[in-house]
Each structure stands twice: as C-alpha cells, then as structure tokens.
Amino acid sequence: MADAHEDRPPPSALDALLGESDDECPFSLSDEEGADEDAKSQRVTQPLFVNIPELHPDHIRDLSPLGALAMLGDAVYWRSCCPQLHIGDPEFLERAKASVMQPSPELVQKCRSRMDRDGYFDLSAGLVDWAASLQNLADGVAQLEKLGWPPNFVLMFDEAWMLVHQLKDLMHLVTGNQLIFDFSVFHVSGTKRASGREGAPAGWPPHRDRGADSSATRFRPDGTPEYATAWIALTPASPTNSCLYVVPKSHDEGYRKGDFGRNPLSQIFKSALAFQHIRAIPCDPGAVVVFSHRLLHWGSSADENGRRDKGDEPARVALSFASASPTFEKPFVKEDVLPFPRPEERAALICGLAIMYVGNVDPGTDYLNTFWTCFRGGMTSFDDGFVDLVKANYEAYHEGG
Secondary structure (H helix, E strand, O other): OOOOOOOOOOOOOOOOOOOOOOOOOOOOOOHHHOOOHHHHHOOOOOOOOOOOHHHOOOOHHHOOHHHHHHHHOOHHHHHHHOOOOOOOOHHHHHHHHOOOOOOOHHHHHHHHHHHHHHOEEEEOOOOOOOOOOHHHHHHHHHHHHHOOOOHHHHHHOHHHHHHHHHHHHHHHHHHOOEEEEEEEEEEEOOOEOOOOOEOEOEOOOOEOOOOOHHHHHOEOOOOOEOEEEEEEEOOOEOOOOOOEEEEOHHHOOHHHHOOOOOOHHHHHOOOHHHHHHOEEEOEOOOOEEEEEOOOEEEEOEOOHHHHHHOOOOOOEEEEEEEEEOOOOOOOOEOHHHOOOOOHHHHHHHHHHHHHHOOOOOOOOHHHHHHHHHHHHHOHHHEOHHHHHHHHHHHHHHHHOO
C-alpha cells in the first residue's frame, strides 16, 4: 500500500489559512526486523453512516459523487450531532481573524533552540489563549463516536479549524513552515463505546512522521525542520490515560543521519541504558507539543485501572496538524477554499485523510468505498498530489485484498 508519508511530490506555497497580511503514520517493520505481527495486523472496524442510510454501501451506488458528498456535508445533520459546536458561523470567522497567537521574539527563539536541541518543544497550558472551547471539542469527539463516526469528523466544525488558525504564525515563525492541512484527531480510552465498538486502546506506535532516509536531510541551514507537527491536548494527557513519548534528537543517531533501511527501534535501543532516554510528555488541556518529522515518537496505551484509581480520569483526546516548507510538501487544500472550507470541502478532506491513513485505522472495504465516492465529489478542492496519493492508497488497498 502506498505510504501516506513517503514519496510525495514537491509542494508549492500556501500563504496563510485566512489568506491575509498545521500522530503520524508508522514506518513499516519487516518480518526480518522482528516486527510485532499483532501490531502490524491491528485494524479497527468502525460502524459508520448509521444515521445517513443513503450513504450505506447498499444505496450509495445510486448517488453521484457530488450527491454523496452533499449528503455527507450536510451542516444541519452535523449540528444535530454536536449542538455545542459551530459550522459556518460568521461570528467565529470574525473571531478567528483576531485570534492568531503572536509569540514574542524571546519565545520564538526559545522554541527554535529546543527544536534544534531536542527535535521538539512544548508550550504549557495557558500560554495560548484559545478562542474556542477545548472541552466542547473533546465532548464533540465523544458524541460523534457514540454515533459511529471516527474522531476526525470533528473537523466538520469551525472550532477545530480555529485552533489550527491560531497557531499558524507560531509554526511559521519557529519552523519556517506553512500549513498543509494534514490532520489527525485521537480519542484513546480502550473502553466500550455506545456504538458497540472498542475505543482506541493506544495512540499510534513508534514512528517518524517522515521515515525515508531522504527526509533526514530536510533541515534548513539554521536547523529548522522542513516539516513539523503540532499536537494539541484537548483533555489531560498522562501516562495513565495515554500521552506522547519521544526519543530526543541527541539520543537518536538516525534523526539526522538516516536509518539506512534499518528499524529505528533496534538502532536506538541497542542497550538497556538507552531506554532511560525516553521522555514522557504529559499535558494539561490546551498544552501544545511541536515536533519535527524525524522525531521518533508514539502514543502510549491507556491504563484503565490507573484511570479508575485516579478518579475516572477522562479519555485522552488530541488534535494534530502538520506544516511544511513549500519546497517539501504541497498543502492538501487549495487556497481558494479558505478561510473556513465549506462543509462539503471539509467532508471531502476528512474522507481523503481516512483513505490516506487506512494503514493506521481501517474502516473496512464497504465504508472505504463510501469515503472514496464522497472524496471524488470534492476532488477539485485539493492539490493534485494529494488526490494522486489518496487514489494510490485506495487502489493499493483493494489490490491487497
């Protein structure tokens, strides 16, 4: 299957989210490298579209791609799912224009220094004055999952786009990168959902966001990475309910030299002492972690017993987005669909991302076909490279049986 993160065509510039003046796809581990077969074959089946029967595989064949996308992008339906959230709200648009974080030169330099030294930096909760309710967003993820929708469908709502917009200048000033609209939303608990399926028991396993050795050279002369991911905690993230773990740059030779086709885990953890360099990054709601494309990182599993011991600690919910240099990766979304994409364009992007990351979360053949139909209805909104990548993954999925 085509790798969601490798061999993308060179990108072009995207000026800004408003047009004025972003865990991560695991690298492949071969059998010879001692890959965990259970982890490799883990697939999550999601009961989608239970509330839009026209999009069921038995009926969608009667719809055109545009008709299917119009149904999936129905703002009235999504507002009924999460009444506390907004879609196409003019007040939110005006608030967005005034909400961009303007970091001080001192903070920018501090973040740059940490990125260069460790491969990541973090911002404590309270440093960003969020213009949208994080709790409402986290509640929205849970509400959608009760209806059978995967977490990324919270991107249907203005609040998710607002958070990304607020950090766009910080990402540019610290890394030199522009938003590319590659999103992932995580809901880790391992508990049974009302929809009947198990919640995600863990975040994504150890990986580099760009694992090809060619990406190891994609740093500017000043050390800034040409690709970076911002990870926003919407709820507390701890070792008991799942948080990010990383191997700092200084303890990872492959970070800048490349892995030469070898399993990064086997190269980093050659001795028992090497495990002591792993860093946990617990976060309060509103905290942000930003890391380069070469940082080895993962999301831990949730400890249900530990959560209960702490007084029923909430599930971990987080939103991440990517930014990149215009010479490294093209933005997925064409600039003319911004500031806030229309509901149909958001739905098409979510469907495209679902196909792109099918190696991480597999919704099953029927629903992947539905995603593909809806994505086709909105393909003109996206960069050709993103369309080609989604199409290649869709075809590879079916070729792989």
